[in-house]
Amino acid sequence: xxxxxxxxxxxxxxxxxxxxxxxxxxxxxxxxxxxxxxxxxxxxxxxxxxxxxxxxxxxxxxxxxxxxxxxxxxxxxxxxxxxxxxxxxxxxxxxxxxxxxxxxxxxxxxxxxxxxxxxxxxxxxxxxxxxxxxxxxxxxxxxxxxxxxxxxxxxxxxxxxxxxxxxxxxxxxxxxxxxxxxxxxxxxxxxxxxxxxxxxxxxxxxxxxxxxxxxxxxxxxxxxxxxxxxxxxxxxxx
Numbered sequence: 001x002x003x004x005x006x007x008x009x010x011x012x013x014x015x016x017x018x019x020x021x022x023x024x025x026x027x028x029x030x031x032x033x034x035x036x037x038x039x040x041x042x043x044x045x046x047x048x049x050x051x052x053x054x055x056x057x058x059x060x061x062x063x064x065x066x067x068x069x070x071x072x073x074x075x076x077x078x079x080x081x082x083x084x085x086x087x088x089x090x091x092x093x094x095x096x097x098x099x100x101x102x103x104x105x106x107x108x109x110x111x112x113x114x115x116x117x118x119x120x121x122x123x124x125x126x127x128x129x130x131x132x133x134x135x136x137x138x139x140x141x142x143x144x145x146x147x148x149x150x151x152x153x154x155x156x157x158x159x160x161x162x163x164x165x166x167x168x169x170x171x172x173x174x175x176x177x178x179x180x181x182x183x184x185x186x187x188x189x190x191x192x193x194x195x196x197x198x199x200x201x202x203x204x205x206x207x208x209x210x211x212x213x214x215x216x217x218x219x220x221x222x223x224x225x226x227x228x229x230x231x232x233x234x235x236x237x238x
Contacts, residue, residue, distance in 0.1 A: 006237070008167070008172075009168075028055055029068075030082055031052050031231065032053070032069040032070060033069045033082060034084060035048045036069070036070040037073040040074065051180075051184075051198065055198070058196065083103055083106055085103060085109065086101070086131075088130045088131055089113075089117050090129075091237070092120070093207065093209045095207050095217055095235050098131060099233050101230050112229070116224055121217075122220055134201040134203050134204065135204060137162065137200060137202045138177055138198075139172065139196075139198055140173040140180070142194055143170060143192070143193055144171045149166055149171070152171055159179055159186065160176035161175050162176070180197060201234040202234075204236075206236055208238045209237055
C-alpha cells in the first residue's frame with residue numbers, strides 16, 4: 001500500500017495552522033457557495049453540497065456561516081460569483097503540480113500563479129500539461145481506531161477501494177470517484193469518524209526529489225497553497 005508523501009504530511013500540519021487563522025472556513029465557504037450555485041441549496045439532492053456541509057461540521061464551522069454561503073450560491077443573498085479554474089505546471093526537480101482555485105478575477109489569479117511559479121523555480125504549463133500524470137479519485141481520511149491497513153481493506157472488500165495507507169494513526173482511503181459517497185457512508189455506519197471525504201488528484205507515479213531541489217519544491221508548494229484563491233494543491237513529489 002502507498003504511504004504518505006512528504007507533501008501530504010506538510011499539508012496535514014499546515015491545515016492545523018490554517019484552521020487557527022480561519023483560512024479553512026474561507027475555503028469551505030467558497031466551495032459551498034459554488035456547489036449551491038451549481039446544484040441547488042438542498043443537500044438531499046446535491047451530493048457535493050452534502051459532502052461540504054459534513055466537511056464544515058468537522059472543521060467546527062458555525063452553521064450560520066454555511067447557511068449564508070448556501071443562500072449566496074442560490075441567489076437568496078447577494079454575494080461574489082466564483083469561477084473554478086485548475087492550473088497545471090512544473091516545479092523544481094521537474095515535479096508536476098495541479099492547483100485548484102476558486103476566483104472572482106481569473107486574470108488576477110493566472111498572473112499570480114505565473115509569478116509564483118516563476119519566483120519558485122518552476123513554470124506554469126498549459127491545460128493537460130501534467131494532469132495526465134494523475135488520476136481523479138475519491139479520498140477519505142479517518143482515524144484508524146487501532147485498525148491496520150489489512151483490517152480496513154478486509155472491511156471494505158465489497159467496495160471499489162484502490163488503496164489504503166496509514167500515517168500517524170490516520171488512514172487515507174482511495175476509492176473510485178463514483179464509490180466515494182458509498183464508502184464514506186459505510187465507514188460512518190461502522191462508527192468511524194470521517195475527517196474529510198473529497199475528490200482529489202492522485203499521482204500515478206512519484207518523483208523523487210534530490211536534496212538540491214527538495215527545499216525549493218516544498219517552499220513553492222506552500223506558497224501556492226497560501227494564495228487566497230487556491231483551494232487545493234496536488235503534486236507527484238515524493
